[in-house]
Amino acid sequence: MSKKSTSTGTQRKPKLGDKIRNIADKLKHETEVQKKATSRILGAAAQISANHEQLINEVVEMVTEDLDQQTQVYQEDIYTVEILKQQFKTLREASHNFKLKATSWESLANKLNDTFPQKLIQESNIEGLTVHLEADVAEMFPNSQAVNEALRFLIRVSNKNYKISGA
Numbered sequence: 001m002s003k004k005s006t007s008t009g010t011q012r013k014p015k016l017g018d019k020i021r022n023i024a025d026k027l028k029h030e031t032e033v034q035k036k037a038t039s040r041i042l043g044a045a046a047q048i049s050a051n052h053e054q055l056i057n058e059v060v061e062m063v064t065e066d067l068d069q070q071t072q073v074y075q076e077d078i079y080t081v082e083i084l085k086q087q088f089k090t091l092r093e094a095s096h097n098f099k100l101k102a103t104s105w106e107s108l109a110n111k112l113n114d115t116f117p118q119k120l121i122q123e124s125n126i127e128g129l130t131v132h133l134e135a136d137v138a139e140m141f142p143n144s145q146a147v148n149e150a151l152r153f154l155i156r157v158s159n160k161n162y163k164i165s166g167a
Contacts, residue, residue, distance in 0.1 A: 060158045079112040081105040 014022075084105055088094035095102050102108035133141070141147045 056157050060154065063154055064158070079109045081109050084109055084112075 084094050088097065091102065091105055091108065094105075094108055098108070098112060100108060100111050102111060131147075133147070141150065
């Protein structure tokens with residue numbers, strides 16, 4: 001038998017052209033994988049952006065609702081002569097109800113409003129305002145600076161959303 005004869009189990013050595021084609025196919029496949037990965041990453045980034053915007057809008061909406069609700073609570077606790085007259089037939093009845101001595105409806109309203117410690121009506125030039133944070137909120141903020149930064153962020157976001165909405 002000659003040395004050139006080959007057995008059926010051995011393979012021939014790949015030629016240079018075959019090697020180049022294999023490398024080109026691998027690169028093409030890798031490029032397709034990279035395109036798909038990039039596309040998925042961009043899609044995820046777009047989804048994150050949309051979710052982020054939606055989350056900001058929801059936070060702004062919740063804060064606005066809370067502020068509106070708090071304003072309503074404060075307004076309910078501020079007494080005027082008209083409100084007192086609607087609730088009570090006489091000044092004597094109103095004074096007795098609140099256990100306060102008053103010589104007029106105005107003085108009764110003033111006394112009632114003076115006893116309410118957290119009135120909404122405050123001076124417009126407030127140098128600093130002390131606010132009581134509830135425990136769950138206080139856990140999130142280590143100091144007043146962190147609270148102020150968070151509130152400033154919400155102000156910026158709500159101002160931005162206000163301008164975007166065209167209101």
